Amino acid sequence: PPDTASLGRSTWTFLHTTASYYPSNPTETHRSKITNLLESLSIFYPCSWCAKDFQKDIRQNPPEVKNREDFMRWLCERHNTVNKKLGKPLFDCSIKNLDKRWKDGPED
Ligand code: FAD
Incomplete structure (x- = not known):
């Protein structure tokens, strides 16, 4: 790419901001839709090696979406996994x- x-940067901004405003008491629909979004992102993210590692990471660490916190x-930890990989x-x-x-x- x-x-x-x-x-x-743009994608992390979207994801962390979305997580910040995620409900404290999500419905079953909220939970399944956000999980879908994350899984879809790991397939369609337009940087193929990033997507591949992200897919592997969320397979090992499935989305924790039972409440905002x-x-x-969970998302912060996924971002830190990338930070670590990049030496950030x-x-x-x-x-x-x-x-x-x-x-x-x-x-x-
Ligand atoms: P970014 O890492 O983009 O962070 C933006 C801001 O988020 C930071 O300034 C900080 O304020 C804040 N922040 C930093 N860490 C965290 C955290 N853990 N939790 C919450 N907020 C935080 N790049 C590659 O070169 N190789 C890859 O394999 C790769 N994989 C990626 C996978 C995904 C799913 C995404 C979304 C991005 C990936 N990237 C990858 C891009 C990479 O993560 C950075 O976005 C890019 O290198 C720009 O880094 P940056 O230093 O501007 O800050």
């Missing part, structure tokens, strides 16, 4: 830190 980095933490610093996955970055407003 022409720009893996900006595709990645679980989903946020790991992110603090506490809800306080995630809300500060993705719900209350960005710093960068």
Whole structure:
């Protein structure tokens, strides 16, 4: 793909923001739809080697979508798996830190 980095930044922005606004008490439909979205993303993500590793990662660590906090933490861990692979610093996955970055407003 022409720009893996900006595709990645945009996709993480979408995913973490979506997780921040995911319900605290999701319905069965919410849970299955968000799981579908994540599985579909792992198939269609337009960076083939990224998609392949992401598929493998979510097969080993299935989406935790029973409430907002679980989903946020699960996603943060998936992002940290990619960070580790790329030699980037790991992110603090506490809800306080995630809300500060993705719900209350960005710093960068
Ligand atoms: P990004 O990693 O894009 O992060 C954006 C912002 O998110 C950061 O500035 C920080 O504020 C915040 N953040 C960082 N870590 C976390 C976290 N754990 N939880 C919450 N917020 C966080 N690139 C490759 O080169 N190879 C790959 O195999 C690859 N796989 C990818 C798989 C997926 C599913 C996605 C969405 C992206 C993938 N990317 C991959 C892109 C890569 O993750 C980065 O998006 C890209 O390298 C740009 O990095 P960045 O330093 O701008 O910050």
